[in-house]
Amino acid sequence: MDMKVAKKKLGTKEKYRLMTRDLGWETTYQTKEDVFPYVGYEGIKIHDWDKWEDPFRLTMDSYWKYQAEKERKFYAIIDAHAQNNGHLNLTDARYLSALKIFLQAISPGEYAAHKGFARVGREFPGVGTQVACQMQAIDEIRHAQTQIHAMSNYNRYYNGFHAFADTRDRIWYTSVARSFFDDSMSAGPFEFMIAIGFSFEYVLTNLLFVPFMSGAAYNGDMATVTFGFSAQSDEARHMTLGLECIKFMLEQDPANLPIVQEWIDKWFWRGFRVLGLVSTMMDYMLPKRVMSWREAWEIYGVENGGALFKDLARYGIKPPKGWDDAEKAIDHMSHQFMLGLYQWSFGTAFHSWIPSEDDMDWLSAKYPETFDKYYRPRWKHIKKLADAGTPFKNYGLAKLCQTCQLPCVFTEPDDPTLTCHRETVYKDETYHFCSDGCQHIFEHEPEKYVQAWLPMPQIFQDPINGDLGEWMKWVSLIDGKDNGDYAGSEDQKNFETWRGMATSNQ
Amino acid sequence: MQIDLRTVAIQPQRQAFDHLIRRFGNKPASRYQEGSYDIQAAENLHYKPTWDPDQALYDAGITRIVMQDWYALKDPRQFYYSTYTLTRARQQETTEANFGFVETRGLADMLSDELRDVSLKVLVPLRHAAWGANQHNTFICGYGYGTTFTQPCMYHAMDNLGIAQYLSRLGLLLGDTEALDAGKQAWLDDAAWQPLRRYVEDCLVIRDPFELFVAQNVALDGLLYPLVYERIVDDHISVRGGTAVAMLTQFMSDWFDETRKWVDAVLKVAAAESDANREVLQEWTRTWSDSAASAMVPIVELALGANADDAVGEQLAAFKARIAKTGITL
Numbered sequence: 001m002d003m004k005v006a007k008k009k010l011g012t013k014e015k016y017r018l019m020t021r022d023l024g025w026e027t028t029y030q031t032k033e034d035v036f037p038y039v040g041y042e043g044i045k046i047h048d049w050d051k052w053e054d055p056f057r058l059t060m061d062s063y064w065k066y067q068a069e070k071e072r073k074f075y076a077i078i079d080a081h082a083q084n085n086g087h088l089n090l091t092d093a094r095y096l097s098a099l100k101i102f103l104q105a106i107s108p109g110e111y112a113a114h115k116g117f118a119r120v121g122r123e124f125p126g127v128g129t130q131v132a133c134q135m136q137a138i139d140e141i142r143h144a145q146t147q148i149h150a151m152s153n154y155n156r157y158y159n160g161f162h163a164f165a166d167t168r169d170r171i172w173y174t175s176v177a178r179s180f181f182d183d184s185m186s187a188g189p190f191e192f193m194i195a196i197g198f199s200f201e202y203v204l205t206n207l208l209f210v211p212f213m214s215g216a217a218y219n220g221d222m223a224t225v226t227f228g229f230s231a232q233s234d235e236a237r238h239m240t241l242g243l244e245c246i247k248f249m250l251e252q253d254p255a256n257l258p259i260v261q262e263w264i265d266k267w268f269w270r271g272f273r274v275l276g277l278v279s280t281m282m283d284y285m286l287p288k289r290v291m292s293w294r295e296a297w298e299i300y301g302v303e304n305g306g307a308l309f310k311d312l313a314r315y316g317i318k319p320p321k322g323w324d325d326a327e328k329a330i331d332h333m334s335h336q337f338m339l340g341l342y343q344w345s346f347g348t349a350f351h352s353w354i355p356s357e358d359d360m361d362w363l364s365a366k367y368p369e370t371f372d373k374y375y376r377p378r379w380k381h382i383k384k385l386a387d388a389g390t391p392f393k394n395y396g397l398a399k400l401c402q403t404c405q406l407p408c409v410f411t412e413p414d415d416p417t418l419t420c421h422r423e424t425v426y427k428d429e430t431y432h433f434c435s436d437g438c439q440h441i442f443e444h445e446p447e448k449y450v451q452a453w454l455p456m457p458q459i460f461q462d463p464i465n466g467d468l469g470e471w472m473k474w475v476s477l478i479d480g481k482d483n484g485d486y487a488g489s490e491d492q493k494n495f496e497t498w499r500g501m502a503t504s505n506q
Numbered sequence: 507m508q509i510d511l512r513t514v515a516i517q518p519q520r521q522a523f524d525h526l527i528r529r530f531g532n533k534p535a536s537r538y539q540e541g542s543y544d545i546q547a548a549e550n551l552h553y554k555p556t557w558d559p560d561q562a563l564y565d566a567g568i569t570r571i572v573m574q575d576w577y578a579l580k581d582p583r584q585f586y587y588s589t590y591t592l593t594r595a596r597q598q599e600t601t602e603a604n605f606g607f608v609e610t611r612g613l614a615d616m617l618s619d620e621l622r623d624v625s626l627k628v629l630v631p632l633r634h635a636a637w638g639a640n641q642h643n644t645f646i647c648g649y650g651y652g653t654t655f656t657q658p659c660m661y662h663a664m665d666n667l668g669i670a671q672y673l674s675r676l677g678l679l680l681g682d683t684e685a686l687d688a689g690k691q692a693w694l695d696d697a698a699w700q701p702l703r704r705y706v707e708d709c710l711v712i713r714d715p716f717e718l719f720v721a722q723n724v725a726l727d728g729l730l731y732p733l734v735y736e737r738i739v740d741d742h743i744s745v746r747g748g749t750a751v752a753m754l755t756q757f758m759s760d761w762f763d764e765t766r767k768w769v770d771a772v773l774k775v776a777a778a779e780s781d782a783n784r785e786v787l788q789e790w791t792r793t794w795s796d797s798a799a800s801a802m803v804p805i806v807e808l809a810l811g812a813n814a815d816d817a818v819g820e821q822l823a824a825f826k827a828r829i830a831k832t833g834i835t836l
Contacts, residue, residue: 007678007679007682008682008683010678010683018674018678018683018686019670019671019674019675022674022686022690023633023634023636023637023670023674024634024637025634025690025693025694027707027710028707029703029704029707029708030707030708030710030711034710034711035707035710035711037557038557038558041556041557059668059671060594060664060665060667060668060671061598061601061602061668061671061672063664064591064594064595064597064598064668065595065598065599067591067595068591068592068594068595069595071587071588071591071592072592074588075588085516108545108547111545111546111547111653112547114660115546115564115647115648115656116648118644118645118647118648118656118660118663119648119649121644121648121663122641122644122645122648127637130641130644131667134640134644134660134663134664134667135664137644137647137648137660138587138660138661138664141541141587141657141660142587142588144541144545145537145540145541145586145587145588146587146588148540148541148545149537149540149541152522152523152535152540155520155522155523156518156519156520156521156522157516157518157519158519159519161523162520162523162524163523163524163525164523165523165524165525165544165545166524166525168547169547169548169549169550170549170550175550175552178547178550178552179552182547182551182552182553182563183552183553185555185563186552186553186554186555186556186557186563187556188556188557189557448553448556449553451552451553451554452552452553453550453551453552455550458550476524494519498516501516
């Protein structure tokens with residue numbers, strides 16, 4: 001043919017436009033309202049979906065190519081880790097408590113995010129937004145699966161992992177994370193984006209992932225390090241999506257600001273409570289520590305978060321309402337949590353323990369204002385009881401916060417000697433809260449939070465009827481194996497025996 | 507610390523996670539099983555969706571199909587994220603090589619005007635239909651119940667997007683941006699495309715995930731892919747010297763061959779579950795495939811002219827034979 005014409009040179013932006021948003025069209029056989037029924041009820045006004053800036057430009061062919069490369073590496077490493085008994089390279093099997101919590105509480109959250117992003121990937125009327133959300137949807141199932149696969153080998157040798165699919169739905173402490181993700185998914189599409197895309201991914205993920213993965217590296221856990229690093233480039237995409245989404249809402253209409261601000265306040269506090277578990281992991285559960293929770297907060301919370309909210313100030317966004325209360329809690333929360341976990345360790349599918357003298361010296365160096373004054377004396381007392389053969393067990397049930405579902409173990413922001421407790425009466429029922437933040441969230445949407453499934457009242461209902469043994473069966477907790485003090489546990493004995501076999505001639 | 511572990515043989519404490527042992531017995535589980543079974547929250551869901559308080563957060567009741575165990579709808583390909591991505595990455599390499607081959611050898615320029623014209627006319631508007639398919643599969647993944655059923659739908663949705671993008675590249679290669687503009691215009695306005703566009707838009711308001719699965723993945727794909735990529739591209743365009751077009755659409759042919767095995771497996775298990783399911787599936791498949799067949803006629807006409815009716819009729823018969831093997835008689 002003689003009609004060979006030079007093809008137009010397309011810029012990457014234009015090319016990506018043709019590969020994504022040009023695929024969509026305005027429907028005429030069905031109304032917009034019927035095609036996108038959920039996009040209006042939250043009150044967010046979007047005038048022009050075309051103003052959406054693609055946070056990254058990845059066509060499917062490149063996506064498959066890059067992701068496959070990462071998958072190949074990931075599975076090669078965890079296969080080698082399993083074949084070579086990589087678990088014996090851990091600093092100490094105590095460390096596994098952090099992983100057990102992760103598998104029971106966080107991996108199911110990755111799956112929930114997968115479902116949630118699939119939903120918003122369909123419900124948003126803008127193609128650019130949809131494609132970005134769909135990519136996150138498929139990434140999130142990747143994260144759930146790589147985590148399960150990485151921890152599968154630990155399950156073969158250690159207790160506490162085996163029933164994660166049961167504990168996810170039934171045990172009391174996973175309900176903290178579950179209620180967080182259920183809360184986001186039961187919200188509308190825009191709030192979901194603030195909850196997961198912005199607060200969780202952008203503001204809080206660094207606090208979860210960076211210390212967690214460095215902790216894994218410090219403690220010889222190559223399997224976890226590998227899924228963490230492998231997820232990181234996905235996370236970078238997710239973070240830019242979260243940020244783009246919030247800017248988009250704020251730029252589209254000034255009336256969106258108060259709604260968005262309310263969500264930021266809510267989801268910051270929800271996230272902060274969920275991440276409280278990370279504080280304990282960092283300060284107590286890593287045999288070899290990376291940094292304290294306080295230090296992590298300074299870097300990832302104060303510095304990064306501060307810069308972010310400064311950037312958003314031009315839209316009129318203020319730092320989250322609970323920020324000051326969070327700051328006041330930083331030097332206390334990990335200790336309060338660990339004391340809670342220890343006293344209720346009969347009911348956890350992971351171990352806790354009394355920190356050693358060395359551990360306590362480290363804690364007092366990292367928390368000079370609080371540890372020796374408020375927490376060392378309590379641990380000392382607990383140690384004395386344990387040494388006397390009468391270890392401190394609290395068989396009373398924890399009072400859970402109606403919103404965040406954590407036991408009410410926190411103190412008043414301005415008085416570390418007084419337990420913080422709030423109550424609201426709604427339709428003749430009294431509801432309990434751990435903090436002003438959680439109470440405020442409830443009072444803004446009481447009809448939602450009165451529905452919360454609370455694990456403690458469940459204990460008095462069928463099929464448990466107040467029987468501890470029945471409860472353990474119901475949550476698939478094996479008494480004497482999965483729970484209790486690490487000292488004297490099967491995990492400890494096995495780990496030491498196996499490592500002995502590996503390092504000596506016995 | 508690096509430890510020499512050469513001689514250590516340790517007895518595992520257990521073979522697999524509890525929920526997998528309950529399902530498959532006391533033996534090691536495959537990665538597909540670990541990544542698919544029971545990983546969706548099932549009990550004690552905290553709140554009703556504010557977007558529809560009549561549903562539960564994960565709700566098996568939003569479809570007319572009833573399964574005692576939704577995880578019975580497994581994927582015979584056993585795709586989890588890793589195996590899915592590795593498979594598509596390999597296909598992507600082939601596709602890239604094909605595009606490269608066509609481009610570097612100037613094969614596109616060797617197409618006759620007539621073949622180029624037919625190819626653009628038939629294939630380019632289909633990028634919008636593929637986007638519709640993406641919307642539907644994203645929906646099924648989002649609202650469907652049970653990971654073995656929903657996870658392949660997410661992969662399918664991304665495949666649909668990939669296909670829309672390959673069709674866009676084909677359009678750019680054969681006819682530059684004007685081809686994409688013309689294709690979109692045709693999709694929006696030309697009489698030949700309106701029945702299909704109506705079909706796709708009608709599917710956008712279906713909120714029963716399984717019905718949507720039937721409408722898109724069973725009925726529409728079951729007719730569209732063989733008609734377009736076998737009858738038009740292979741049998742019509744290729745044999746007239748348009749093998750370049752077949753090279754550029756190889757991904758779609760291979761993809762349909764692969765994915766229909768999964769689609770059939772899902773149908774078969776759902777139909778075998780109960781007579782009630784079988785009847786619903788029958789009703790859906792009949793309605794949607796009839797309307798997909800009529801929507802395809804004017805499109806097939808663009809290439810095959812007066813032979814379109816016969817071609818669609820034959821394909822519909824072949825489709826019925828295929829579906830009969832899943833236990834559903836049309």
